[in-house]
Amino acid sequence: MSLRAVVIGASAGGVQALSQVLPDLPAGFRVPVMVVVHIPPHKENALVDLFARKCHLQVKEAEDKEPLAPGTIYFAPPDYHLLVEAGETLALSSDETVNHSRPAIDVLFETAADAFGSGLAGVVLTGANQDGAKGLKAVCEAGGVGLVQDSATAEVATMPDAARIACPGARTMYLDEIAPALQAMTR
Amino acid sequence: MSESVEDIEIQLLLDAVYRHYHYDFRHYARASIKRRLLQALAQWGYESISEIQSAVLHDETILPQLLNFLTVQVSEMFRDPSYFRALREKVVPHLRTYPSLKVWIAGCSQGEELYSLAILFAEEGLAERTMFYATDINPAALKAAQAGVYPLDRIRLFTENHQASGGQNSLSEYYTANYDRAVFDRSLRERTVFSDHSLVTDAAFGEMHLISCRNVLIYFDRELQDRVVRLFSDSLTRGGFLGIGSKETLRFSAHADRFTDFVRAEKIYRRISR
Ligand SMILES: C[S@@+](CC[C@H](N)C(=O)[O-])C[C@H]1O[C@@H](n2cnc3c(N)ncnc32)[C@H](O)[C@@H]1O
Numbered sequence: 001m002s003l004r005a006v007v008i009g010a011s012a013g014g015v016q017a018l019s020q021v022l023p024d025l026p027a028g029f030r031v032p033v034m035v036v037v038h039i040p041p042h043k044e045n046a047l048v049d050l051f052a053r054k055c056h057l058q059v060k061e062a063e064d065k066e067p068l069a070p071g072t073i074y075f076a077p078p079d080y081h082l083l084v085e086a087g088e089t090l091a092l093s094s095d096e097t098v099n100h101s102r103p104a105i106d107v108l109f110e111t112a113a114d115a116f117g118s119g120l121a122g123v124v125l126t127g128a129n130q131d132g133a134k135g136l137k138a139v140c141e142a143g144g145v146g147l148v149q150d151s152a153t154a155e156v157a158t159m160p161d162a163a164r165i166a167c168p169g170a171r172t173m174y175l176d177e178i179a180p181a182l183q184a185m186t187r
Numbered sequence: 188m189s190e191s192v193e194d195i196e197i198q199l200l201l202d203a204v205y206r207h208y209h210y211d212f213r214h215y216a217r218a219s220i221k222r223r224l225l226q227a228l229a230q231w232g233y234e235s236i237s238e239i240q241s242a243v244l245h246d247e248t249i250l251p252q253l254l255n256f257l258t259v260q261v262s263e264m265f266r267d268p269s270y271f272r273a274l275r276e277k278v279v280p281h282l283r284t285y286p287s288l289k290v291w292i293a294g295c296s297q298g299e300e301l302y303s304l305a306i307l308f309a310e311e312g313l314a315e316r317t318m319f320y321a322t323d324i325n326p327a328a329l330k331a332a333q334a335g336v337y338p339l340d341r342i343r344l345f346t347e348n349h350q351a352s353g354g355q356n357s358l359s360e361y362y363t364a365n366y367d368r369a370v371f372d373r374s375l376r377e378r379t380v381f382s383d384h385s386l387v388t389d390a391a392f393g394e395m396h397l398i399s400c401r402n403v404l405i406y407f408d409r410e411l412q413d414r415v416v417r418l419f420s421d422s423l424t425r426g427g428f429l430g431i432g433s434k435e436t437l438r439f440s441a442h443a444d445r446f447t448d449f450v451r452a453e454k455i456y457r458r459i460s461r
Contacts (some may be wrong), residue, residue, distance in 0.1 A: 063434070064434055065409055065412075084218065094405070095219060095259050095261065110222070111221075
């Protein structure tokens, strides 16, 4: 596989989990990474600052109609869905919540699967709902790779469990295995 | 990647809707349109997008239902309170200098943004000299806007937003509760003209002092955004104000040079006077 993009979804316990994945991506990682974390709608987005300090890659909040750049980590802003358009630009929308969430992991994963097909890796981490399951299924059906956090080590196992059931071909991983696995896919 | 059959069908459906009904969704951000059409497909139980095309061409009662999928009616009163606070504190002092005012709420959805502005203008003592123009392409949404009735369980959020926006009175002074509904005072819309107007296919409105068009441009592709920004510039008086959604920007627009930042953080712009 030649990796063209990564999408990651996390919910309850997600900030902790992401702290063990994103900082391990090396400076030479030349692929865009898009992340949805469930956060309350009327909050300022503190994630960008937090991860900008920890990561080797550039970290920013995703903007509407922004062309994707390699080696950049994009976070969905609170209260907006993050989508990928054909032609590899990002889009935001304030469509209805999906799985009671905006941003929703399914929305990002499904649109990214459409745009990147077999060049996409989808990663589902800890969480207390089922968001991301349909999305990961779409990633796998489009020929992409699914990675799911090992449930025993997830703060809340509901989300990774649901993703594994929807997408049996997904690989189960410990957090510290994820960045090296993604890095290996770029070669 | 080559175009999928589904993508071809979507293009054909949008062409058909445009040619037969003159609703033009061809330059809307496609990923969101596609998701929404697939939802319609699942809900209606058709086999393919082509079947939706056939249905909507032959049965015009399908069109309003399709519009409800193709347009997004998510809104709140005083959504992003800091935007309304900036209007109150920074824009209103300029508006006060005019003897009469015209305000256009473009893409007004079910009226939440209109009533927010009507309340703000009433609280600032500008209501009597202002005409509001509330426009949208979705007839069902416009009808709801005209009625000004919202489920009571949304009022708590609206009230918090109103307070956070610098609201002077209690929101409850502007509506009466009727069972599970909040009915907003008709006096708030006395000076409002509601009309079916498309930013994509219709012409400019004249001499506005303020245009508030929030979370509509985000649904358009770059090319269409350009058209609409130009339309706004043509519809504003010199020195008129334009407010857009918090995640929208004029930065990439071909017509950005017609505007200056007025309150940058709140996406409030001012038409330059030349
Ligand atoms: C997400 S709502 C925004 C509501 C409100 N302005 C706000 O920010 O809360 C988008 C609205 O734009 C309307 N709309 C979509 N296309 C339009 C067009 N071409 N012209 C005018 N309104 C349009 C939709 O019907 C919908 O009511």
